[in-house]
Amino acid sequence: MTFVATLILALGMSMDAFAAALGKGAALQRPGFREALRTGLIFGGIEMVTPLVGWAIGLAASRYIMAWDHWVAFFLLVFLGGRMVLEGFRQTAAEPCEPPQQHSFLVLATTAVATSLDALAVGVGLAFLQVNIIVTALTIGAATTVMATAGVLIGRFIGPVLGKWAEVTGGVVLIAIGCKILSDHLAPFS
Incomplete structure (x- = not known):
């Protein structure tokens, strides 16, 4: 795989993380x-590790992983997004409170894992190609780091515009990403 193809793959893999980070930044x-x-x-660290894990698993049992990855991503993102929506509505119903200064590591890591399961599936596919998986994983991780960082910074400007609805909007974005992942995987079967 050429470097340009690897870079395009990395940017494609980082789009979900960008959208999720945009919502996370807006909620802060x-x-x-x-x-x-x-x-x-x-986000970048987890997105770098998942294709490596997928590649290793792909060498052993690709069909089992690819059959379930989209369902896991869907449920994780819907759960996290639903939680954000509920918290956002609780804030709008109650007296206004200040948004958090930062998200916990656990919340960010769980979101990152959910948005990187497609990279796990890509890693499974890469196990059958002649690629340097280390270079590919590092490129995916670097692209995701840049895109997620940019997403939070852009979300910073969206948050004040959305006001107290920022967390609700971020939750809806996560749910939409989960639904898109699921629909992309189920579309060939329709």
């Missing part, structure tokens, strides 16, 4: 570059 109280980079590194 004016996140700075440090928080954006923290989020980007968490």
